[in-house]
Amino acid sequence: MGSWTVDGPRRITLDEPVTRLDVRLVSGRLNVVGTDGPARVDVTRISRRPLVVELRDGHLSIRHEPFPRWPGVLWWLGQLRRRFRAEVSVAVPAQALADLHLVDGALVASGLRRDTRVDVTSGQVTLMGLRGRTSAKVVSGPVEALGIGGDLDLETVSGELILADSAPERVRAHAISGSITCDLDNPRGSEIRLSAISGSITVRVREDSDLSVHLHTTSGRITSGFPQICGGQHGFGAVKDSHGVLGAGAGKLWASATSGSIALLARPVTDADDLEDLP
Numbered sequence: 001m002g003s004w005t006v007d008g009p010r011r012i013t014l015d016e017p018v019t020r021l022d023v024r025l026v027s028g029r030l031n032v033v034g035t036d037g038p039a040r041v042d043v044t045r046i047s048r049r050p051l052v053v054e055l056r057d058g059h060l061s062i063r064h065e066p067f068p069r070w071p072g073v074l075w076w077l078g079q080l081r082r083r084f085r086a087e088v089s090v091a092v093p094a095q096a097l098a099d100l101h102l103v104d105g106a107l108v109a110s111g112l113r114r115d116t117r118v119d120v121t122s123g124q125v126t127l128m129g130l131r132g133r134t135s136a137k138v139v140s141g142p143v144e145a146l147g148i149g150g151d152l153d154l155e156t157v158s159g160e161l162i163l164a165d166s167a168p169e170r171v172r173a174h175a176i177s178g179s180i181t182c183d184l185d186n187p188r189g190s191e192i193r194l195s196a197i198s199g200s201i202t203v204r205v206r207e208d209s210d211l212s213v214h215l216h217t218t219s220g221r222i223t224s225g226f227p228q229i230c231g232g233q234h235g236f237g238a239v240k241d242s243h244g245v246l247g248a249g250a251g252k253l254w255a256s257a258t259s260g261s262i263a264l265l266a267r268p269v270t271d272a273d274d275l276e277d278l279p
Helices: 072-076 079-083 271-277
Strands: 002-006 010-014 020-035 039-046 051-056 059-064 085-093 097-110 116-128 133-140 143-146 151-158 161-166 170-177 180-184 191-198 201-206 211-217 222-224 230-234 239-246 251-259 262-267
Touching: 002 010, 039 051, 039 059, 059 085, 133 143, 143 151, 151 161, 161 170, 170 180, 180 191, 191 201, 201 251, 211 222, 211 262, 222 239, 251 262
Parallel strands: 020 059, 020 085, 020 097, 097 116, 116 133, 116 143, 133 151, 143 161, 151 170, 161 180, 170 191, 180 201, 191 251, 201 262, 211 251, 222 262
Antiparallel strands: 002 051, 010 039, 039 085, 051 059, 211 239, 230 239
16 A cells, blocks of 8 residues: 655556556546556656545555546636646556546547546547447547447547447447547447437448448438448438348447438458458
8 A cells, every 4th residue: 555645757666456546637648558567657747736646455546636526717717727737657457447537638548458437528538459348438529449349338529439440349439519430340249339419420341241230310311332231211301211231130230310421331351351350
């Protein structure tokens, strides 16, 4: 067990095992990576307010102290942002649980193998090589997820959601004002649900994918690179639906857009894809 108050650039190497990480920062940059080595905390930049780092019974906590419950008017004037800014990199065991909160800034999480939860008010989120259950919620800003497996839950109020080079078992992505772009490996047995209120949805899957597909838009258009996906129209043309089965239809893809178009694109199968499918 240990506790540190950090008011300047510093590296803390932790000899005790870490099973859970909890980070709450106001402003700045946060980089969290799963590693096989000992846990460590690197603070490369910090403004007026110090950080408190604590390790108790495997629970590693990093936070601004005191953490403001609501930024208020001073925040939007830039005062709190300058006082609470920090740039922090954290390495923890890949099996550690992670709960990451940032009010304003950029957050990167990579290499974690269990549950990862990300909550950012305003900023950019990048997720790379995560497994287990992953959830990311952003009020204003984009989320980019690369090489994700397991369960993935993405949500933004205003921003773009991007998922690429991934074959997760379950995906739920929801954007209120923003687009959704997915470039998926063959999602056999996967369940993929995409929804956008005001924004477009673009999905690209391999030509040999096994998917049962259901696409719906209220006031947009549906285009498909697969002849198996046929379209329908109801009423006076305001509601459009397309559905069909690709391959064996083992996986499921639902995409729904209220005010926006949906595009389902076919990606040619390459030799590298064939090698990845080998047991």
